[in-house]
Amino acid sequence: MTESPVGAGYARTRDIIVTVVLLLALTALLVIVLVQAWPPAPGVAPDGGTEPPARATTVELFGWSPTLSRETSLFVVVMTAGALGAVVHVLRSFYWYVGNRALRRSWLMMYLLLPFVGALLGLIVYLVLRGGLTSPTGGASDVNPYGIAAIAALVGLFSRETSEKLRSVFGTLLAQAPAGRDQVLAPRITAVEPAGGPVGTVVALHGTGLGSATAVRFGAAQSRITDAADTLVRTAVPPGATTGPPVVITPAGPVTAPAVFTVD
Structure with a gap:
């Protein structure tokens, strides 16, 4: 298979600066969204007991004030944490290749898209866990946001390993797809x-x-x-x-x- 010449050259200084600015801006945005969308903790009842957490909360995002149910907040937290985990992986890889003067332009698009991959993988793993590891009668109030955020962040950080593990697990359950030209490249x-x-x-x-x-x-x-x-x-x-x-x-x-x- 002929290798495409698109992006084969090394990244220029301008490319590196623009990518750094975009990644830092994305990181700041994700942190703000994560903090704002975090579900409220259970309150304390007058008798000293624990009140159930609020079913909905209003968040403030740059002049936008949506009201999110606890279930929706958990979805936002999971996707944001997955994206943040992927950003950690991107930043680590980015500074390593830039520091060794080996960054190629074809990698820049991957760096910008990887946070979205981390967000979607975090959401998929969350759905799998909610569907198989929690009681069908339980609700969003039974979910620990710290636990699911940590899992989603690790999924985003190790997105490649997560994808391979999901492929190996479901490869044993489902029929193997025929190898296509875009799936297997001879070394x-x-x-x-x-x-x-x-x-x-x-x-x-x-x-x-x-x-x-x-x-x-x-x-x-x-x-x-x-x-x-x-x-x-x-x-x-x-x-x-x-x-x-x-x-x-x-x-x-x-x-x-x-x-x-x-x-x-």
């Missing part, structure tokens, strides 16, 4: 950066289908992968490495780079 290496260096040099191998890579060989020496994505594998040149094309080890088999890496 392939298209570039090696840099072209050479001493032991300890951080090497980036670009390509497709590399997300499941487990190790990289430089001659007879094998190194541990420090970062793996579908289009990028990063590792360090191990002691004992020799000059030659690096070989990425994947479950589908070894993949040899088209270029030689020179060990100084």
Whole structure:
């Protein structure tokens, strides 16, 4: 399959600044929404007992004052927490790639869309938990907002792992879908950066289908992968490495780079 040249270049300073501003603005917005939509806690009755939480509450969002039922508030909290978890993942990955001067423009769209993926995954997991782990006679007042917010945030933070777990679980229950051209890409290496260096040099191998890579060989020496994505594998040149094309080890088999890496 021919690799698209769209977004293949490195991100420019302007791209990085715009992305940072958008991510910080989104983070601030999500925090405000989470705080405003948080369901009220149960009150204290005059006799010292606990009153049930209010069924509805009015929130203030930039001049908009909607009244949300407790059930609606829980939905908003779950989606917001899932998006915040995804933002944490995005910011961590973003500063790592920017700091190593390896951020490509094709990743920027993923960074901007990942919070929405985290929000939707958090909502899906919440629906699964509410449908299977709570009493059918229970209501929204029985749900601990701290617990579901924490779960949703972790789902957003580990959105890829959550998707893979859901796929593995339901893959055993449902019929396997036939593999399409956009589902399975044979592992392939298209570039090696840099072209050479001493032991300890951080090497980036670009390509497709590399997300499941487990190790990289430089001659007879094998190194541990420090970062793996579908289009990028990063590792360090191990002691004992020799000059030659690096070989990425994947479950589908070894993949040899088209270029030689020179060990100084």
